[in-house]
Amino acid sequence: MKVLRNENNRGYSPVFDQILDPENQVDGDYKESFFIGIEDFKDDPHGDTPFYGPNLWPDSDVLPGWQATMENYHQEALRVCKTIAKLLALALDLEADYFDKPEILGNPIAVMRLVHYEGVSDPSKGIFGCGAHSDFGMMTLLGTDSVMGLQICKDKEAKPRKWEYVPSIKGAYIVNLGDLLERWSNGIFKSTLHRVLGNGQERYSIPFFVEPSHDCLVECLPTCQSENKPPKYPAIKCSTYLTQRYQQSHVDLSIYKQI
Numbered sequence: 698m699k700v701l702r703n704e705n706n707r708g709y710s711p712v713f714d715q716i717l718d719p720e721n722q723v724d725g726d727y728k729e730s731f732f733i734g735i736e737d738f739k740d741d742p743h744g745d746t747p748f749y750g751p752n753l754w755p756d757s758d759v760l761p762g763w764q765a766t767m768e769n770y771h772q773e774a775l776r777v778c779k780t781i782a783k784l785l786a787l788a789l790d791l792e793a794d795y796f797d798k799p800e801i802l803g804n805p806i807a808v809m810r811l812v813h814y815e816g817v818s819d820p821s822k823g824i825f826g827c828g829a830h831s832d833f834g835m836m837t838l839l840g841t842d843s844v845m846g847l848q849i850c851k852d853k854e855a856k857p858r859k860w861e862y863v864p865s866i867k868g869a870y871i872v873n874l875g876d877l878l879e880r881w882s883n884g885i886f887k888s889t890l891h892r893v894l895g896n897g898q899e900r901y902s903i904p905f906f907v908e909p910s911h912d913c914l915v916e917c918l919p920t921c922q923s924e925n926k927p928p929k930y931p932a933i934k935c936s937t938y939l940t941q942r943y944q945q946s947h948v949d950l951s952i953y954k955q956i
């Protein structure tokens with residue numbers, strides 16, 4: 698298939714391509730999706746930016762105008778996320794534009810994913826639309842349709858976990874905080890643990906994942922540590938962290954070459 702997901706994580710990702718909670722899932726996620734990211738190469742002198750690269754587009758006679766619509770949505774979603782980042786900065790006692798630096802959201806990794814679910818989930822059998830996880834990066838701007846499916850667990854340490862449905866509100870987005878933000882903020886912001894259950898109806902969602910630049914060193918922010926509260930997490934380069942998380946949760950691309 699011309700647009701099958703490639704090594705830059707662009708294009709079509711089939712059902713079971715990802716498994717987000719292998720401990721509790723028997724199969725992969727019952728979802729198919731399409732990844733669209735940033736193409737810009739201007740800050741890539743060494744080619745060491747695996748999350749930038751050309752997008753894969755279906756032929757324009759198959760879906761006329763689709764590429765322009767998606768590019769426009771990507772641009773606008775990023776603008777919204779940069780505004781939310783200002784609120785996050787203020788909440789952490791940082792200057793409002795703290796995250797606008799070139800190494801952070803000046804050159805972000807921003808991956809938009811168009812997701813389609815079908816089928817009926819059954820947690821007792823380990824079948825999920827999308828297994829329990831928290832998103833990897835800084836924040837996710839999540840657009841959903843009106844079909845219920847998304848659940849969050851407010852207390853990540855609780856055993857057993859208590860899951861609550863998130864109602865979809867027409868015209869509103871859901872914002873999930875990610876694991877890189879939890880690390881940066883030394884746990885002041887907790888990433889949102891969530892999963893998706895299928896109820897037999899088709900369901901569509903558009904998560905827009907925002908991460909800093911490839912080279913950004915994500916280390917405890919100055920305002921989030923003190924003598925009594927030392928950094929809980931070691932510093933890590935954004936691209937190293939994301940690459941690990943993508944590889945751990947996706948099947949190896951070589952399996953598609955054997956088909």
Ligand SMILES: O=C(O)CCC(=O)C(=O)O
Pocket residue numbers: 810812827832839841847891893901902903904
């Ligand atoms: O479909 C949803 O509502 C959530 C999707 C999601 O959590 C993800 O793709 O990371």
Ligand SMILES: [Fe+2]
Pocket residue numbers: 830831832891904
């Ligand atoms: Fe997610």
